[in-house]
């Protein structure tokens with residue numbers, strides 16, 4: 370089920386901002402599957418921002434008064450064989466590194 374976070378909800382403060390900007394979206398939609406991303410798109414009201422980790426420098430992964438689709442719950446890291454993994458847009462480097470750890474490689478990263 371899509372989580373819907375609004376101003377005043379406990380999780381709002383942690384999800385409204387991105388690294389380079391303070392956001393004030395009217396709603397934050399948190400889908401947990403590709404199907405729910407499609408459903409979330411039907412619920413967008415006003416300006417749309419897409420947020421994965423919120424670490425981009427463009428500041429456009431949040432907004433004021435619109436909708437943020439936060440992909441943080443799409444965080445699966447799936448081994449594909451060899452040194453390859455498929456990482457969801459919400460995966461953190463720690464999750465990726467833990468999956469890669471048995472292999473002789475490390476992901477390049479800034480954070």
Ligand SMILES: Cc1cc2nc3c(=O)[nH]c(=O)nc-3n(C[C@H](O)[C@H](O)[C@H](O)COP(=O)(O)OP(=O)(O)OC[C@H]3O[C@@H](n4cnc5c(N)ncnc54)[C@H](O)[C@@H]3O)c2cc1C
Pocket residue numbers: 387388418419420421422423424425426427429430440458478479
């Ligand atoms: C201090 C600092 C150091 C950095 N160092 C590096 C570095 O060494 N190398 C490097 O390459 N980058 C670096 N960056 C840039 C940053 O890591 C990249 O912009 C990265 O893409 C951010 O990922 P994110 O998931 O946090 O994206 P977000 O901030 O959530 O989003 C960034 C942009 O992508 C869009 N977006 C997010 N998810 C999706 C999606 N699933 N599909 C389509 N669009 C999407 C957003 O709308 C937004 O426009 C650095 C940034 C900072 C702040």
